[in-house]
Amino acid sequence: MSVRPKKSSNRNQPSSNLSRRDFMKRTAALAAGAAAFPAIIPASAFGAAAPSKRIVMGCIGVGSQGTGNMRHFLRYPDVKIVAVCDVDAEHRKNAKKFVDEAYGNQDCAEYHDFRELLARDDLDGVSIAVPDHWHSIPAIAAANRGLDIYAEKPLSLTIREGRAMVEAVRKNETVWQTGSWQRSQSHFLRACELVRNGRIGEVHTVKVGLPTGSAIDPQPEMPIPAGFDYDMWLGPAPYSPYTEKRCHWNFRWILDYSGGQLTDWAAHHCDIANWGMGTEFTGPSSVDGNGEFPKDGLWNTAINYMLECKFPKGASPVAPDGFTMFVSNSFPMGARFEGSEGWIYVDRGEKLVTFPDMLKTSEIGPNETRLYKSEDHFQNFIDCVRSREKTVTPIDPAHHAITIAHLGNISMRLGHKVHWDPQHEEFVNDPTADRLLSRSMRGSWHI
Amino acid sequence: MKKWFVLTMVIALVGCAHTREHKTQKGAALPADLQTITTYKFGQSRQPLNVVEDQVREAVKSSQASKQLAAQLAALLATDATPECKQFVCRQLVLIGTPAEAERLAPLLLDPGTADMARYALEAIPGAKVEKALIAALDDAPDSVKPGILNTLGARHTQRAAKAVQAYTTHANPTIADAAKSALEQIRG
Numbered sequence: 001m002s003v004r005p006k007k008s009s010n011r012n013q014p015s016s017n018l019s020r021r022d023f024m025k026r027t028a029a030l031a032a033g034a035a036a037f038p039a040i041i042p043a044s045a046f047g048a049a050a051p052s053k054r055i056v057m058g059c060i061g062v063g064s065q066g067t068g069n070m071r072h073f074l075r076y077p078d079v080k081i082v083a084v085c086d087v088d089a090e091h092r093k094n095a096k097k098f099v100d101e102a103y104g105n106q107d108c109a110e111y112h113d114f115r116e117l118l119a120r121d122d123l124d125g126v127s128i129a130v131p132d133h134w135h136s137i138p139a140i141a142a143a144n145r146g147l148d149i150y151a152e153k154p155l156s157l158t159i160r161e162g163r164a165m166v167e168a169v170r171k172n173e174t175v176w177q178t179g180s181w182q183r184s185q186s187h188f189l190r191a192c193e194l195v196r197n198g199r200i201g202e203v204h205t206v207k208v209g210l211p212t213g214s215a216i217d218p219q220p221e222m223p224i225p226a227g228f229d230y231d232m233w234l235g236p237a238p239y240s241p242y243t244e245k246r247c248h249w250n251f252r253w254i255l256d257y258s259g260g261q262l263t264d265w266a267a268h269h270c271d272i273a274n275w276g277m278g279t280e281f282t283g284p285s286s287v288d289g290n291g292e293f294p295k296d297g298l299w300n301t302a303i304n305y306m307l308e309c310k311f312p313k314g315a316s317p318v319a320p321d322g323f324t325m326f327v328s329n330s331f332p333m334g335a336r337f338e339g340s341e342g343w344i345y346v347d348r349g350e351k352l353v354t355f356p357d358m359l360k361t362s363e364i365g366p367n368e369t370r371l372y373k374s375e376d377h378f379q380n381f382i383d384c385v386r387s388r389e390k391t392v393t394p395i396d397p398a399h400h401a402i403t404i405a406h407l408g409n410i411s412m413r414l415g416h417k418v419h420w421d422p423q424h425e426e427f428v429n430d431p432t433a434d435r436l437l438s439r440s441m442r443g444s445w446h447i
Numbered sequence: 448m449k450k451w452f453v454l455t456m457v458i459a460l461v462g463c464a465h466t467r468e469h470k471t472q473k474g475a476a477l478p479a480d481l482q483t484i485t486t487y488k489f490g491q492s493r494q495p496l497n498v499v500e501d502q503v504r505e506a507v508k509s510s511q512a513s514k515q516l517a518a519q520l521a522a523l524l525a526t527d528a529t530p531e532c533k534q535f536v537c538r539q540l541v542l543i544g545t546p547a548e549a550e551r552l553a554p555l556l557l558d559p560g561t562a563d564m565a566r567y568a569l570e571a572i573p574g575a576k577v578e579k580a581l582i583a584a585l586d587d588a589p590d591s592v593k594p595g596i597l598n599t600l601g602a603r604h605t606q607r608a609a610k611a612v613q614a615y616t617t618h619a620n621p622t623i624a625d626a627a628k629s630a631l632e633q634i635r636g
Contacts, residue, residue: 218493240489243490435541
């Protein structure tokens, strides 16, 4: 049932058949050449039939988060949204109305099935904001279709799905931006650059604070609301009867669809922790998870949790002896880096606290490590679609950040510490844990 | 007279329902905790399920305990336990199922109402016996179930299934052919 990948077959076609995406790629190449050999390229050189310079996008999933992202994209004059897709007719209609009002026309197309949206031949990219259990299938299909992708976090439902997404993006040279937008805030960048440049000495501990989970009573089966395609909403997840508190925002609290507050927020703060530590392309060698789960009711993700993640020697350039990352709802929200000469705490709301205090004003010298600077997460994606450069939050770091949370959930489920080989993405001598690397998909869905 | 007959029958049936024990096919009584979950339906308290989940978590530590509990759980698949109970069982077999449970799971592959839950367990359980059960079910399963079985064979990278899967790549049903091609890609790596 999944989309048969229609590979970007027009990449090697004559210029008269240039797709919009090819056009942008070649324009980027020209721009790079222009930087090396300064020259003025007149607009006419692109030809009268040159595609519009606007990036044409579709939005898959237009619930609360997806609509928020869509509204962001609408603010950029060089983006044009031409289609929206959702399995909930109300979401879909509201999104179309919003887009049409923004453009002053009735042109925005509505789709109930993402495969129909992806079949359009005028798209350059898609914004994907669907429940976690739906992340991999449309993302891989879009990448195989040759589209660039702005996708919501957390990257995946399982480690294997995440890996498949990484491979699809790599194979298709997709420009990928994860919705872990904290990287586009200057104080997070600043905190990470201070850590990376040894301002707190050798780091031994990172404490990542995330929110506490919730429980709810058992819920009755309810009639499926009109206009809501519940079977499609479930998609690859196991069948369960409809009840209101299962769907939309609440999917996060049910393990069939997500990993709870742990995965929802690890995609932000573990990502920042990895960014600061330079461990964005590797992972811990062991994770010991302890958690408290709801004793009853519909929701079954962890309420309280503490993960102890050991990163070995050599994993981080600022922790030569290795370090421990603790991930828990018992810490203040955010990331706190603790080193031999001080600590740095960073969170939303411009919170950047250091010890000693003077670290805050410490200059990063010209020969020191500078991290990727983005001041606007959406603009960064748009710029990268044109330049074909990597975004500030490409897919690999997103995969490694969420893998920490997945390992934690697996450890908690098994009730024992798990040992992990981050290079091969396999558990060490733990065949039971290996069984939880992926999940069977319902019906004919597959990646 | 008729009224008394009906009343007697109702009392007898209620009595049977109260005393009925879910038994394995060999007739052995189930442990009480497992007995409790056989009537679980969505919307009810999940506490009895949580008790069994805790037992599974504990059983993971011991191969023998794991095998024993897996066999007891799988036995429920052949009873009149509720579909919700059977789905729960399949979820537990993801962790502790052994090739021996393939025998109990295989018949579920042939029924569109239970095939997904059977695959949910089988996809995670290693072993040639599981692979053979999946391949054997491929021909017998209704068309609506075939793509799922093909996907599971692909996800497991089942080399021995390559020939059987190949045969479905030209199936008249495009969903089946599509699943077969995708599975073959995964098998051939």
